[in-house]
Amino acid sequence: MEGKKINRNGNLYTFIYATVLVVLVATLLALCATGLKPRQQQNIEAEAKQQILNTIGIQTTADEAQAAFERYVGERYAVSRSGAVNQQADAFYLNLKSELAKSEHEQQLPVFQATMPDGQRKYIVPVRGNGLWGEIWGYVALNDDLSTIYGIVFDHESETPGLGAEITAPAFCKQFEGKTIFEGAQLTSVAVVKGGAHPDDPHAVDAISGGTITSNGVQDMLQRSLERYSAYFSSIREQQARAAMAADTLAAADSLLQPAIEPGAMSNQH
Amino acid sequence: MSEAKGKQSWFGAAHRKLLAEPIGIKNPVTVLVLGICSALAVTAKLQPAVVMAVSVTAVTAVSNLVLSLLRRTIPNRIRIIVQLIIVAALVTVVSEVLKAFAYDVSKQLSVFVGLIITNCIIMGRIEAFALGNGPWASFIDGIGNGLGYGMILVIVAFFRELLGSGTLWGYRVIPEGLYAANGGFYENNGLVIMPPMALIFVGAIIWIQRKRNKNLMEE
Numbered sequence: 001m002e003g004k005k006i007n008r009n010g011n012l013y014t015f016i017y018a019t020v021l022v023v024l025v026a027t028l029l030a031l032c033a034t035g036l037k038p039r040q041q042q043n044i045e046a047e048a049k050q051q052i053l054n055t056i057g058i059q060t061t062a063d064e065a066q067a068a069f070e071r072y073v074g075e076r077y078a079v080s081r082s083g084a085v086n087q088q089a090d091a092f093y094l095n096l097k098s099e100l101a102k103s104e105h106e107q108q109l110p111v112f113q114a115t116m117p118d119g120q121r122k123y124i125v126p127v128r129g130n131g132l133w134g135e136i137w138g139y140v141a142l143n144d145d146l147s148t149i150y151g152i153v154f155d156h157e158s159e160t161p162g163l164g165a166e167i168t169a170p171a172f173c174k175q176f177e178g179k180t181i182f183e184g185a186q187l188t189s190v191a192v193v194k195g196g197a198h199p200d201d202p203h204a205v206d207a208i209s210g211g212t213i214t215s216n217g218v219q220d221m222l223q224r225s226l227e228r229y230s231a232y233f234s235s236i237r238e239q240q241a242r243a244a245m246a247a248d249t250l251a252a253a254d255s256l257l258q259p260a261i262e263p264g265a266m267s268n269q270h
Numbered sequence: 271m272s273e274a275k276g277k278q279s280w281f282g283a284a285h286r287k288l289l290a291e292p293i294g295i296k297n298p299v300t301v302l303v304l305g306i307c308s309a310l311a312v313t314a315k316l317q318p319a320v321v322m323a324v325s326v327t328a329v330t331a332v333s334n335l336v337l338s339l340l341r342r343t344i345p346n347r348i349r350i351i352v353q354l355i356i357v358a359a360l361v362t363v364v365s366e367v368l369k370a371f372a373y374d375v376s377k378q379l380s381v382f383v384g385l386i387i388t389n390c391i392i393m394g395r396i397e398a399f400a401l402g403n404g405p406w407a408s409f410i411d412g413i414g415n416g417l418g419y420g421m422i423l424v425i426v427a428f429f430r431e432l433l434g435s436g437t438l439w440g441y442r443v444i445p446e447g448l449y450a451a452n453g454g455f456y457e458n459n460g461l462v463i464m465p466p467m468a469l470i471f472v473g474a475i476i477w478i479q480r481k482r483n484k485n486l487m488e489e
Contacts, residue, residue: 008343008344008345008346009345009346009347013345014345014347014348017344017345017348017354018345018348018351021352021355022355025355025359028359028363029359029362029363031365032362032363032366033366036366036367037371039370039371040366040369040370040373041368043369043373044373047373047375062373062374107411148325158380158381161380175440268287
């Protein structure tokens with residue numbers, strides 16, 4: 001092909017050349033993407049497990065994540081918006097993004113229950129929302145009062161490095177520890193306050209300078225995501241409150257009855 | 271864009287020169303001042319810098335090779351677009367491979383892998399060399415330029431990680447005990463982690479190189 005037989009600058013040649021090239025390149029890329037998909041999926045799953053474990057303060061490598069996840073995060077189920085528990089679903093394989101695309105009464109929301117080495121129980125729920133450039137997401141671990149945040153991790157698709165992307169920094173996530181998402185029976189979530197939150201405020205943390213829109217995104221994400229679980233959280237909280245009240249009444253009754261019964265009981269035993 | 275004349279052995283003097291020149295007196299970063307952007311962005315730690323260097327070397331070499339093979343068929347009017355498609359495809363392959371086999375590093379490099387497409391070194395070498403030379407010479411030229419770029423990245427990242435974090439490749443080099451927080455006297459230099467300091471390091475390398483090589487001195 002010396003360029004004399006074929007006019008390399010002709011429209012037809014250019015058009016055919018471009019078409020063939022694009023089809024070839026597209027095929028190559030499609031093959032490459034399909035071939036590597038399973039391995040990439042594995043990496044993404046291992047990372048999600050690491051993040052969930054991070055919320056309860058357990059650091060693992062990607063290789064160990066699987067075993068650690070099975071050990072600590074034993075119970076995984078789904079709840080509906082109205083708080084009904086579905087034990088059949090495995091929370092880890094529920095795709096929150098596609099669940100949220102469904103109508104409200106069909107949504108299955110993932111819940112993870114972790115048992116800490118000291119026997120304490122933590123509830124971990126995923127959260128998802130939008131930052132400045134793309135999606136942001138994370139996991140929130142709550143103590144068994146379902147209000148106090150034990151740990152939190154965030155991740156993002158494409159926030160600005162050094163600004164919005166700082167939501168993943170431990171310094172930002174640490175602020176949430178010990179904050180509460182309920183005030184009495186009312187869900188308050190945690191606000192991300194520009195200009196700094198009052199250190200004693202149990203429902204607010206500092207925003208990131210230069211990352212205002214991402215910070216607001218985090219606040220909205222928490223508010224909206226936790227609201228979806230509020231029926232479930234409230235039902236457990238009410239149960240706990242009833243159980244505590246019953247225990248109190250029993251104790252009170254005990255202490256009232258104690259002096260009266262005791263001598264009798266003693267004499268009966270004799 | 272003159273074609274190399276005559277038959278040459280695969281590793282003859284001319285080819286060795288193609289490999290050695292970009293590492294030394296024709297270095298793409300310090301002499302041609304190309305690819306500075308990514309040199310600032312990915313050099314805070316050694317590991318991402320090395321991965322970036324390998325990725326860029328692979329893309330420059332393979333894109334030079336492919337475009338050299340195609341050089342007599344490419345319609346002149348869509349020359350740049352054809353180059354861009356080939357480079358973009360290769361970069362996408364690199365990015366997918368990193369996601370599958372070096373997930374952590376690919377997250378650290380984030381957008382910078384995709385931005386290899388816009389790295390001036392690659393388009394520069396295709397335009398200036400691959401379109402006028404044979405495939406093997408072009409491949410060698412790509413490797414040489416990739417290594418020249420990578421070498422600067424690694425030197426800068428070495429000093430930035432050592433001085434800024436006290437580690438190398440993630441392993442602690444400066445003992446914990448020396449730090450002020452543990453009762454010692456040492457403190458990491460936070461400034462070195464900032465991108466502007468990479469520019470100063472690159473500047474220092476350019477200075478040293480020009481000081482030692484009379485040919486590079488400007489009047």
